[in-house]
Amino acid sequence: xxxxxxxxxxxxxxxxxxxxxxxxxxxxxxxxxxxxxxxxxxxxxxxxxxxxxxxxxxxxxxxxxxxxxxxxxxxxxxxxxxxxxxxxxxxxxxxxxxxxxxxxxxxxxxxxxxxxxxxxxxxxxxxxxxxxxxxxxxxxxxxxxxxxxxxxxxxxxxxxxxxxxxxxxxxxxxxxxxxxxxxxxxxxxxxxxxxxxxxxxxxxxxxxxxxxxxxxxxxxxxxxxxxxxxxxxxxxxxxxxxxxxxxxxxxxxxxxxxxxxxxxxxxxxxxxxxxxxxxxxxxxxxxxxxxxxxxxxxxxxxxxxxxxxxxxxxxxxxxxxxxxxxxxxxxxxxxxxxxxxxxxxxxxxxxxxxxxxxxxxxx
Amino acid sequence: xxxxxxxxxxxxxxxxxxxxxxxxxxxxxxxxxxxxxxxxxxxxxxxxxxxxxxxxxxxxxxxxxxxxxxxxxxxxxxxxxxxxxxxxxxxxxxxxxxxxxxxxxxxxxxxxxxxxxxxxxxx
Numbered sequence: 001x002x003x004x005x006x007x008x009x010x011x012x013x014x015x016x017x018x019x020x021x022x023x024x025x026x027x028x029x030x031x032x033x034x035x036x037x038x039x040x041x042x043x044x045x046x047x048x049x050x051x052x053x054x055x056x057x058x059x060x061x062x063x064x065x066x067x068x069x070x071x072x073x074x075x076x077x078x079x080x081x082x083x084x085x086x087x088x089x090x091x092x093x094x095x096x097x098x099x100x101x102x103x104x105x106x107x108x109x110x111x112x113x114x115x116x117x118x119x120x121x122x123x124x125x126x127x128x129x130x131x132x133x134x135x136x137x138x139x140x141x142x143x144x145x146x147x148x149x150x151x152x153x154x155x156x157x158x159x160x161x162x163x164x165x166x167x168x169x170x171x172x173x174x175x176x177x178x179x180x181x182x183x184x185x186x187x188x189x190x191x192x193x194x195x196x197x198x199x200x201x202x203x204x205x206x207x208x209x210x211x212x213x214x215x216x217x218x219x220x221x222x223x224x225x226x227x228x229x230x231x232x233x234x235x236x237x238x239x240x241x242x243x244x245x246x247x248x249x250x251x252x253x254x255x256x257x258x259x260x261x262x263x264x265x266x267x268x269x270x271x272x273x274x275x276x277x278x279x280x281x282x283x284x285x286x287x288x289x290x291x292x293x294x295x296x297x298x299x300x301x302x303x304x305x306x307x308x309x310x311x312x313x314x315x316x317x318x319x320x321x322x323x324x325x326x327x328x329x330x331x332x333x334x335x336x337x338x339x340x341x342x343x344x345x346x347x348x349x350x351x352x353x354x355x356x357x358x359x360x361x362x363x
Numbered sequence: 364x365x366x367x368x369x370x371x372x373x374x375x376x377x378x379x380x381x382x383x384x385x386x387x388x389x390x391x392x393x394x395x396x397x398x399x400x401x402x403x404x405x406x407x408x409x410x411x412x413x414x415x416x417x418x419x420x421x422x423x424x425x426x427x428x429x430x431x432x433x434x435x436x437x438x439x440x441x442x443x444x445x446x447x448x449x450x451x452x453x454x455x456x457x458x459x460x461x462x463x464x465x466x467x468x469x470x471x472x473x474x475x476x477x478x479x480x481x482x483x484x485x486x
Contacts (some may be wrong), residue, residue: 035421036396224395224421289399289446291419313398313421320399344417344424 007052008144008205016220024117024239026053029222036315038225042191043316043359046150047221048212051197052205055119056143057112057126061135068110070264071129072102073248073257079104083172084186087256088248089122090265094272095244096251098122099236101188103173111184111199113145115238129264144205149195149229151360152217157185157196160211165196170362179204179211190226192233192359231312231321234283234353240294241281241309241323250277250325279306279325283355284337284348286320289313292348296341298324305330308339316356320346366454367430367470368479369412374454375430375473381461382431386418389483391453394420397446402438403460409433411469416459418449430473433465 004027013020018029029050031038041047063069063077074087084103088096098118103111114122119140127133148157157165161178165185168174173186181204189195200208212218227237236242236251247265248257249272257269286292292311297304306326314321322339330337335350366376372390376383391397401417409415415429438460442448449457474482 031395034396036398228421289419290401291398291421291424293424313419343414 005053007050008202009050009052009209012206012209013050013220018220018222023223024053024115026116028053029220030224031222032220035222035224035228038219038221039228039315041219042150042193042221042225042229044151046148046153046156046195046215046218047191047225048209048218049147049149049221049223049226050205050209051145051147052143052202053116054145055114055116055122055138055140056145056199057114057123058137058139059110059112059135060137061108061132063108063110066131066135067129068135070262071126072100073263073265074102075258075261076102076104076110079110081106082174084188085171088253089125090248090263090269091244092264092268093244094247094249094265094268096238096242096246096248097125097244099238099242103184103186105175105184111139113197117239142202144200144202144208146198146200146205146208146212147189147191147195148198148212148218149189149191149193149221151194151363153193153195156212156215156217160215161185168196179207189361190235191229192235192354192356192361193229194360194363227310228312228315231310231323232314232316232354232356233359234323234355236323237310246325247272247277249273250280252281277328280328280331281309282306282324282326282331282335282350283353284322284324284339285317285351285355286322286339287347287349289319290344290346291320292322292324292339292346293341296322296339296344298326298330299338299340300326300330300335305337311339314355316358320348321355322348366476367473368476368482369428369430369473370482371412371428373415373428373430375462375470377465377467377470380463381436382433382463382465383458383461384415384427384430385458386427386449386453387479388453391449391457394418394422394425396421397449400442400446400449400459402440402442403435405435405438407435408464409435411472418446427459429462431462431465431469433462435460436463437461 183200298306311322399419
């Protein structure tokens with residue numbers, strides 16, 4: 001346990017009697033009041049998440065000249081200033097080294113937001129693909145990140161942090177001042193609800209946490225509810241649904257890959273597109289309240305056709321839901337499957353994403 | 364009659380010819396939000412400490428073991444739609460099933476409430 005890193009909010013989580021557990025090398029809050037209560041709060045009000053563990057890199061330089069343009073599966077210079085884009089860092093086999101969001105801060109300035117567990121490797125891979133690696137800096141330690149997510153998040157943000165936040169559209173952000181410090185407020189998230197990701201100096205994270213939590217519309221939520229919220233939307237979790245052996249095409253995330261431009265891994269993807277994917281991602285719904293779980297087997301007509309990569313009981317749908325990878329013949333919508341582990345067995349059906357369509361995401 | 368507990372955190376309470384079975388408040392708290400209870404078939408016969416039923420929470424899936432040998436006489440079908448009852452009242456309304464045809468002598472292999480409280484302290 002002593003090797004685990006802690007966010008600036010650790011003492012706050014302990015005061016709130018959060019259940020803490022390791023996640024991606026960090027000691028993080030899993031739940032406060034309870035996973036389902038926090039999930040419901042986020043779907044109905046505004047939930048506050050400590051996301052300080054995630055990584056941020058700052059690139060300053062000529063995007064094309066320095067080679068950043070060819071690092072990811074999407075064009076960086078094609079992102080207008082003030083917007084962000086989701087996509088991938090791939091290895092030369094087309095496998096996902098990380099899924100990430102790039103924020104175009106200025107003509108020659110971008111922020112790259114990456115998963116916590118992959119920070120060191122991402123940093124060395126991206127650096128190695130640049131002409132002058134010094135143009136990229138890891139600013140994770142000095143950067144705090146809080147997410148406020150839920151249908152009431154806009155009114156809370158506007159009242160407590162400023163009217164300029166109100167009009168920010170989905171996948172756009174503003175640079176502003178919060179508590180006397182430079183901050184970025186982005187209309188993005190991982191819950192399927194209207195919400196914001198706030199980046200600010202890490203020494204201001206506690207003050208912002210306290211300010212937001214004083215509002216009765218806001219309650220803290222841990223990584224347990226965050227996992228349920230993202231799964232109800234069908235969002236991938238790196239390490240479960242994506243890893244270095246999985247390509248974005250087999251993950252059904254081809255829309256975040258621009259095959260018209262150059263990037264590491266492109267040749268492998270072109271080949272895969274030509275030959276067809278060996279395994280493809282599916283979403284499935286269980287016919288009962290039983291929850292599928294990571295590594296459960298997926299069977300079709302008695303034969304093993306794949307593996308579950310994420311699964312849970314969905315409070316919004318009142319049934320089990322999951323993501324997994326199967327052979328292409330088992331991937332068609334409506335395919336009847338059996339999910340199995342030891343004596344646990346459940347019937348399931350391939351469905352479309354998102355599982356939950358009632359969110360306030362684009363509201 | 365008083366409740367007796369297993370090391371796997373089931374409880375049993377004998378009332379006449381029936382023994383009511385559930386999971387302890389400690390177990391329910393540890394599991395977190397309970398989302399599914401796999402009730403046993405009425406008529407199913409089990410030996411003491413065999414798998415009797417299953418329970419799932421937002422965190423994990425677990426087996427429930429029979430605290431006594433016997434036959435399942437009734438199940439708490441309320442739990443099919445309201446498994447959270449186990450969180451609210453694990454040792455009351457959230458009972459799992461009632462068994463018949465048991466031998467009360469098997470209680471000797473279980474802990475009474477005081478012994479179970481000691482056992483939890485040692486965990």
